[in-house]
Amino acid sequence: MKVTVSVIxxxxxxxxxxxxxxxxxxxxxxxxxxxxxxSGKLIDFYVTHAGDDLELIMTHRKGENxxxxxxxxxxxxxACTKIAKRLKLYGAGQDLLANTFSGNVRGxxxxxxxxxxxxxxxxxxxxxxxxxxxPGAWNYILYKIFADPFNTAGLVIAPxxxxxxxxxxxxxxxxxxxxxxxxxxxxxxxxxxxxxxRYVIKRVYTKSGEIxxxxxxxxxxxxxxxxxxxxDPVMMVRAQHDFPAVGECVEPFAMPHLVAGGMRGSxxxxxxxxxxxxxxxxxxxxxxxxxxxxxxxxxxTLLSPVDLFDDVAFDRARExxxxxxxxxxxxxxxxxxxxxxxxxxxxxxxxxxxxxxKRFKKM
Ligand code: 13P
Ligand code: 13P
Ligand code: MG
Ligand code: MG
Numbered sequence: 001m002k003v004t005v006s007v008i009x010x011x012x013x014x015x016x017x018x019x020x021x022x023x024x025x026x027x028x029x030x031x032x033x034x035x036x037x038x039s040g041k042l043i044d045f046y047v048t049h050a051g052d053d054l055e056l057i058m059t060h061r062k063g064e065n066x067x068x069x070x071x072x073x074x075x076x077x078x079a080c081t082k083i084a085k086r087l088k089l090y091g092a093g094q095d096l097l098a099n100t101f102s103g104n105v106r107g108x109x110x111x112x113x114x115x116x117x118x119x120x121x122x123x124x125x126x127x128x129x130x131x132x133x134x135p136g137a138w139n140y141i142l143y144k145i146f147a148d149p150f151n152t153a154g155l156v157i158a159p160x161x162x163x164x165x166x167x168x169x170x171x172x173x174x175x176x177x178x179x180x181x182x183x184x185x186x187x188x189x190x191x192x193x194x195x196x197x198r199y200v201i202k203r204v205y206t207k208s209g210e211i212x213x214x215x216x217x218x219x220x221x222x223x224x225x226x227x228x229x230x231x232d233p234v235m236m237v238r239a240q241h242d243f244p245a246v247g248e249c250v251e252p253f254a255m256p257h258l259v260a261g262g263m264r265g266s267x268x269x270x271x272x273x274x275x276x277x278x279x280x281x282x283x284x285x286x287x288x289x290x291x292x293x294x295x296x297x298x299x300x301t302l303l304s305p306v307d308l309f310d311d312v313a314f315d316r317a318r319e320x321x322x323x324x325x326x327x328x329x330x331x332x333x334x335x336x337x338x339x340x341x342x343x344x345x346x347x348x349x350x351x352x353x354x355x356x357x358k359r360f361k362k363m
Contacts, residue, residue, distance in 0.1 A: 002118050003043070003300045004066070006058045007127060007234045008073035009216070010110035013084030013092035014052030018132075020280040021049035022089055025080040029054055032076040041068060043300035051131025051281050051289055052091070053232045054080060059300045064114040067103055074101040077110060097224055107223055111135075111216035113234045123297040124239040126249050126308065130271065132281050132288040133261035135172075135217045135233040136196025137271060142167070142213060143193060144252035145237065145244050146204050147182035152248040155183075160242045168203040169193060170217055177202065197260060197343055206242055213237045221265075221346035230265040239294075246294060250308055253290065256321035262286035266339050266347050269328060272321035275310035287325050 033045040046057040084092035097109035144151040146165040154161040192199040204213040215235045253273040262269035272287045292308035331337035
């Protein structure tokens with residue numbers, strides 16, 4: 001029998017400002033999902049947060065895009081928003097762009113990543129959740145894990161990884177998707193995913209079609225047509241045996257690569273891997289943070305997770321991320337610290353430029 005893992009997330013308000021989900025809203029989320037577990041709707045769940053984003057990790061037997069599961073997530077976010085409003089938390093209900101639920105959270109504000117599979121003899125599943133960045137932030141990471149033999153030794157020395165993987169890339173602006181094969185087409189893959197604001201890796205499959213990884217690709221500004229918050233993404237990666245080892249999956253995070261989304265969703269900053277406890281981006285609303293939880297799935301149950309970046313071996317990556325932040329901050333409001341103009345279209349910058357329009361003289 002197949003199991004589905006659904007990770008559905010939303011920023012429903014935080015404190016202080018955009019830093020961290022409030023314990024009272026986390027408690028409400030756990031209560032809602034506990035009730036759904038008792039009624040048999042869910043097999044299991046885990047509630048956590050990535051900075052100011054509330055993350056619902058749920059296992060069930062209903063498949064992807066299931067109305068009942070999406071409604072459960074939506075109702076949970078609404079119940080949490082009610083508390084956030086009562087506490088006057090910052091940005092209460094920020095990501096709930098629609099007024100009423102209409103069948104699926106996609107296109108309504110929350111982000112979702114779902115994966116359905118037949119449980120293997122042993123099923124390690126890694127869930128990564130980030131704040132102050134966008135779905136394209138996973139491009140570098142997924143390419144390294146599934147296509148770069150300098151990261152993943154198994155691509156060279158493990159027979160079951162040696163054939164490579166298939167990347168499903170989505171064009172978020174053109175609303176198109178394409179499947180490309182690694183290693184045969186790595187230059188084509190890189191030609192696309194080198195533009196992470198537009199082309200994002202949605203799924204990765206083995207050559208025999210087994211799902212290996214899935215991301216959330218929802219972009220709030222493209223839904224709302226204006227800046228409402230960043231599209232802080234999630235990603236799931238299956239590990240071991242026919243997939244890369246856990247250590248190969250976390251290895252790319254040792255390089256704090258630059259991602260878009262720091263401060264007002266308008267700055268490039270390094271992605272800092274942190275433990276659940278360090279998971280609040282305070283400095284310049286950053287640096288963007290990522291947490292990783294490693295679960296074993298057992299008959300749909302989520303065995304208590306390992307906090308993957310709660311590891312001294314990632315101290316250097318964190319230090320480097322701070323150093324890069326020092327350097328980038330010296331650029332102040334200038335590019336390439338600030339995002340390029342196309343990305344600023346959805347922010348508050350156009351209002352400032354509008355004010356100057358009449359003062360421009362022909363030359
Ligand atoms: P598997 O082939 O069982 O995934 O083991 C590889 C491994 O863990 C090496 O570190
Ligand atoms: P969030 O998208 O995480 O709410 O952050 C908004 C922001 O602009 C912080 O500077
Ligand atoms: Mg926020
Ligand atoms: Mg956020």
